[in-house]
Each structure stands twice: as C-alpha cells, then as structure tokens.
Amino acid sequence: MRVGELSKRSGVPVPTIKYYLREGLLPAGVLTSPNQAHYDESHLRRLRLVRALVDVGELSISAVRDALAAIDSSEQTMHKKLGMVQEAITTVPNTPIDERSVQEVKDFLARHGRHEDVDAEHWEISRMLTAVLSAARSLGHDRFHEQLEPYMAALEMIAKADLDYMLGRAKSVDDLVESMVVGTILGDAALIALRRMAHAVESERRAKEEDQV
Amino acid sequence: MRVGELSKRSGVPVPTIKYYLREGLLPAGVLTSPNQAHYDESHLRRLRLVRALVDVGELSISAVRDALAAIDSSEQTMHKKLGMVQEAITTVPNTPIDERSVQEVKDFLARHGRHEDVDAEHWEISRMLTAVLSAARSLGHDRFHEQLEPYMAALEMIAKADLDYMLGRAKSVDDLVESMVVGTILGDAALIALRRMAHAVESERRAKEEDQV
Numbered sequence: 393m394r395v396g397e398l399s400k401r402s403g404v405p406v407p408t409i410k411y412y413l414r415e416g417l418l419p420a421g422v423l424t425s426p427n428q429a430h431y432d433e434s435h436l437r438r439l440r441l442v443r444a445l446v447d448v449g450e451l452s453i454s455a456v457r458d459a460l461a462a463i464d465s466s467e468q469t470m471h472k473k474l475g476m477v478q479e480a481i482t483t484v485p486n487t488p489i490d491e492r493s494v495q496e497v498k499d500f501l502a503r504h505g506r507h508e509d510v511d512a513e514h515w516e517i518s519r520m521l522t523a524v525l526s527a528a529r530s531l532g533h534d535r536f537h538e539q540l541e542p543y544m545a546a547l548e549m550i551a552k553a554d555l556d557y558m559l560g561r562a563k564s565v566d567d568l569v570e571s572m573v574v575g576t577i578l579g580d581a582a583l584i585a586l587r588r589m590a591h592a593v594e595s596e597r598r599a600k601e602e603d604q605v
Numbered sequence: 606m607r608v609g610e611l612s613k614r615s616g617v618p619v620p621t622i623k624y625y626l627r628e629g630l631l632p633a634g635v636l637t638s639p640n641q642a643h644y645d646e647s648h649l650r651r652l653r654l655v656r657a658l659v660d661v662g663e664l665s666i667s668a669v670r671d672a673l674a675a676i677d678s679s680e681q682t683m684h685k686k687l688g689m690v691q692e693a694i695t696t697v698p699n700t701p702i703d704e705r706s707v708q709e710v711k712d713f714l715a716r717h718g719r720h721e722d723v724d725a726e727h728w729e730i731s732r733m734l735t736a737v738l739s740a741a742r743s744l745g746h747d748r749f750h751e752q753l754e755p756y757m758a759a760l761e762m763i764a765k766a767d768l769d770y771m772l773g774r775a776k777s778v779d780d781l782v783e784s785m786v787v788g789t790i791l792g793d794a795a796l797i798a799l800r801r802m803a804h805a806v807e808s809e810r811r812a813k814e815e816d817q818v
Contacts, residue, residue, distance in 0.1 A: 403701040437744070444740040447698040450663065474808075478801055485660040485794070488616040506802065520798040524791050527657040531650070531787050533774075539792065542766035543799050546759040551803035553755035555811065561746075574744055578737050579752065580800070581698070584793050585733040586756050588691055589719065590764035591789075595687075598768065 395421070398431045402439045409439065415453055417442050417460060441570070445481075449577035455480055463569050473569050481576060482516045485523040493525035496537040504544065554579060608634070611644045615652045622652065628666055630655050630673060654783070658694075662790035668693055676782050686782050694789060695729045698736040706738035709750040717757065767792060 399406045412418040418438055421429030438460075445451045445459060458480035467473050497518055501507065521540070528536035558575050562568035612619045625631040631651055634642030651673075658664045658672060671693035680686050710731055714720065734753070741749035771788050775781035 440740075440743045443700065444744060447700045448737060448740045450696070450698075482798075482801065483663070485663075487656065487660045504802070504806070506806075517798045517802045521795060524661060524794045524798070527653075527661045528787065528791050530653045531657060533784075533787060533791075536770075536791060539766060539770055540795065540799065543763060543792075543796060544803065546762040547796065547799045547803040548807070549759040549762075550756060550800060551807040553752060553759075554800075554804060555807050557749075557752055571746075574741065574746060576801070576804075578741050578746075578749060579756075580797050581737045582734060582753065583756060583760065583796060583800070585695075585730045585737070586753065586760045587763060587767075587793070587796070588695065588789070589717070589730045590757065590760040591767060593717070593719075594761070594764040594768050 393431050393436075394428065395431065398435060398439065401436055402443070404439055404443060412439070412442055415457070417453070417456055441574070444574065445577060448581050449481065451481060451483075451577075455483065459573055463573065474572055477569055477573055478576075479516055481573065482520065484516055484519045485527070487523050487527050488530070489522050489526040490529055493522050493529055493537070496525055497521045500537065500540050550579075550583070606644050606649075607641065608644065611648060611652065614649055615656070617652055617656060625652070625655055628670070630666070630669055654787070657787065658790060661794050662694065664694060664696075664790075668696065672786055676786060687785055690782060690786055691789070692729055694786065695733065697729055697732045698740070700736045700740050701743070702735050702739040703742055706735050706742055706750070709738055710734045713750065713753050763792075763796070 393401070395406055395409060398404075399409055402409075404412075409418065413420060418435060421431040421435065424430045442456055442460075445456045446453075451459065459477060462473060462476035462480050465473065465476065467476065500521070501518060525537050528534075554575055558568060558571045561571050606614070608619055608622055611617075612622055615622075617625075622631065626633060631648060634644040634648065637643045655669055655673075658669045659666075664672065672690060675686060675689035675693050678686065678689065680689065713734070714731060738750050741747075767788055771781060771784045774784050
C-alpha cells in the first residue's frame, strides 16, 4: 500500500508517519519509484504499536525507539530481552531522594527476596519506588511505604493473570516480547483507570455502611 | 523565607519557582520590598506538591493547575471535590476507538453496577478503558477485555488499603482531598513499579516449576 492508505488504515496522519520514518520508528518502505514507497501489513502493525506506546503509554519518542530496539534485537534469551524492554518502557522520575526511603525500599525488596544491590535487573523498580517514597515523605507522608505490602499482595494476583495472558498468546519469543510490551503498557493504563473506579466503589460502600449505623 | 531558601529547602531551582509563580501554580509571596517577597511553610508544601504532580505524576502544567483548583475550590461536598480532582489528574489518551470496545466497557461497567450513561462521574474511567481496549484490538489483542475482571478483583483489595490510608490521615475535607491527590498519583507510580516486580517474581516461579517437571 502507499503512504496514503497506510494513513487511512492506521488513523495516523501522513506527516506523522513521515516523522516516524525520519526518527527510525518505522522501517522505510520499498521504493517503487524515486518518489513513491510501498508499505505492507508489517508497517501497519508497527505503526499501531508506536501509536499505542505514544498515546496510551505516553512514552517519549526516544523511549519508543529503545522499546522497539529491544523488540527487534537479536538477543535470543527471553529473560534478557524482557529486561531490555522493561528498562525501555519504565520512566524513573528525576526527584530528590532521601536516605530513609532508600532503606525502606531495600527492606521491602529484601523481604520479597530481591536484593537490589546484587540484582541489577531490578534497578529501575528500586529507583522508581525510592522516588515515590521520597516524594511522599517530602509531602509529610512518612508512612507511605506501608502501602507497598498490600499493593504487592494484590499485584501477585495481577501478575498471574498477566502471565497467563501473555504466555497464552505467544507463539515465538518475538511474539512474547511484543505481547509483553503491549500487555505492560495497556495493562498499566487499565489498572490506573480501574483503581479510580475501585476507589469510588469502596468509598460508596463505606458511606452506605455509615448510613446504616 | 526568601525565594533562595525556598529553592534550597525544596530542591527546586529559583527560575522554576518563578515560572510556577507566573503560571499560577504557586501563590505569590508577601512583598517585603518592591523586589523581595517572603514565603512561608505553606508555599514550601505547595511547591513540593507541584513537584510530585509534575515529576512522579507526569502531569502537564495545565493538569496541575486543574488539580490545585480542585483542591482549593470552595466546593464543600467531599464527593464533588474528589470528582473534580479525579478528573484533573486522569489523562485520557486521544486514540481512535472502536464500537466493540465501547460495548465491552459498557458490559464490564454494568456487571459492576456502574452505568456510565447515567453516571457522568465515571466518564473518564469509561473513556480510558475504551481507549485501552481499542488500542489493544488494533494490535490484534481482541480479548484484552478479559483481563479487566482479574484486575478489578485485585484492585478492590488495593482500594481498601488506599481508603484506610487516606481516611486515616485526614483531619478535614481539605486534608482528605490533598491526601487523595498524593495517594492517587504516588500510588499509581508505586503500582506500576511493583507490577514489573511481580511479573519478574511470577515468571521466575514458573521457570522453576518447569525445571522441576
């Protein structure tokens, strides 16, 4: 298909497609004449993935580039590939951190058998948690770290559902990595929306209980 | 304190503080001379809140302005105030949506007793879920909606922990609203980090089980 049809089928405007081509987020089409390129289904699929990462995942262009590089890398160990992807799609806030929060995160990770000092793979997770607890502390929320345990218990249920879903779809390592990116980014957005809904449900439930007292 | 000390205590550079003042994210200090203003603890606290919203919540300046307006509004019903805050801090992706995803979200909300057509309060949640399912479908993930049920079950646990935390801290409606903003934004970031950790834990658990077969 020509760029016009690619645009029509993806809903992405032609100038944006050309921008992604220049930025290397979309591989070049096959030239059919000096001014015309031909695109196929793989371009359409990649374009939709870029849009999901940008629009739903709110990733920067450079984070999208890193995520795609991880998906496309010739690295064959799934473990390493997933690590690269996870690093690419996780943005760590650049906020001041404090020592007590560092220690709380270390303690939490140790309780769950993750020793971040020796476990470079979990470095982003550890930095992200530390940033969150530090930001909370700077706002007077000194005990926010106590939320991590009930969160983790609930997330173990979510991780089971996620892995069943991702592994259930994948026919190859590449499939699995793409599934992991999509499932992680879209799942984050779904969790954020549902958390707000769960707050409303729980808050109404408590209001009703109070009325009955 | 002067702007220099405000900067030192918050870790926010003076030019950024001046930018926030111009953008109305921080109330003006009390002028002590034509070129000098005095700031107090309330400015420091507000400045830290702005940083948490920008750095951890990744909110745009205009979303921060809306969130602060909700916190400061004279609206006295907690229910309405929380609705305003939630709307301000929830960014809905601007992606093409499809009719099947719209129906799946309606069905899901109806199963949980939320009827979005009559329930304007949940409009953002409904739009966000629809955007997620539509993006998933465009990538060939037609059954992503099946993830919503296990997610919701886990989020009910999280919502209980969240409300215990938020209500436990709050001494007034204003306290509660600020606590809700902080708890929602920081909690989202913590959940995203812990979900990646839970994936790693679960994936290693399964790899070990396979080794034992």
